[in-house]
Amino acid sequence: MRLATIRTGDSTVAVRVDNPDTATTIDGYRDLSSLLTNHDWATIAADADGASVELSSADYAPVLPRPGKIICVGLNYRSHIAEMGRDLPAFPTLFAKFPEALTGPYDDVVVPEYAASQLDWEAELAVVIGHRAYQVPAAHAAAHIAGYTVINDYTMRDYQYRTTQWDQGKTFEKTSGFGPHLVTDYQLGTAIEARLDGELMQSAKTDDLVFPPDQLVSYISHIVSLAPGDVIITGTTGGVGHARTPPRYISDGQTVEVSIDGIGAVKNTTRVK
Known part of the structure; x- marks a missing residue:
């Protein structure tokens, strides 16, 4: 599985990368830093059915914007x-x-x-x-x-x-x-x-x-x-x-x-x- 954090205007969203062209938003998680705090992050990401994102025009943030260490x-x-x-x-x-x-x-x-x-x-x-x-x-x-x-x-x-x-x-x-x-x-x-x-x-x-x-x-x-x-x-x-x-x-x-x-x-x- 591939995951990323995409910029959306003044905010960001965590996504699951489905193929080279598209990704799916993982609703409820603004980035991978917040997603990984959930013990079931892998299941949540795999089951995500949010909006589709076109990756050709996506603005990638740091993949984990807020590591603790x-x-x-x-x-x-x-x-x-x-x-x-x-x-x-x-x-x-x-x-x-x-x-x-x-x-x-x-x-x-x-x-x-x-x-x-x-x-x-x-x-x-x-x-x-x-x-x-x-x-x-x-x-x-x-x-x-x-x-x-x-x-x-x-x-x-x-x-x-x-x-x-x-x-x-x-x-x-x-x-x-x-x-x-x-x-x-x-x-x-x-x-x-x-x-x-x-x-x-x-x-x-x-x-x-x-x-x-x-x-x-x-x-x-x-x-x-x-x-x-x-x-x-x-x-x-x-x-x-x-x-x-x-x-x-x-x-x-x-x-x-x-x-x-x-x-x-x-x-x-x-x-x-």
Whole structure:
């Protein structure tokens, strides 16, 4: 099943995507963040019989506009760890992104000029929690996952490396394209790619993760409860601009597309102001 959040004037609505052309509104739920708070969200979505929505003209909001928590994982693809000159980690490297950093999968990303000198792309698979998880064994973690989606962990490298803590370079306002769909039956192992104005920059498979989703859910849930609608961003693969010789960065007017086969793609154009 595929789900999304669509903008409708001054509001939004949760929808079930029925085919590439049409979706059905899930009446009573303004977005997927509110839908996932209902324990029976999957049945409600599958049985929805609301209005039909033409997707060719749909305005997609961030697939989950209001996550309670966004937990990011650094250095989790073997290829990215190698290009950064680091050893494989024994434990996940965790940091936070705030909900204000999210934007729609096709929205422009507006970057303040003072933060625009080292803009970088990061293609990432995001895990969305469907049922509360606390101290969950890895063997049972899959039952707590609602599904998967796409995000560009858009990064201001100069801000990121001002200190040893990364958050400040990862959570600028409305810079992370998120969506377009939440896919409930996605299986790891498909292609994940990032393209800059059509040029391939990152290419890997989503099963190259050091810590896969079930391990991440288990590990994080032994630190803090994961609630329905929380998001885990699983890390990026090799090919980021900052690790190139010479470095490559995103310029004003350039478009980054992040895609995962079996889920979809986000495509955001940078506007420096």
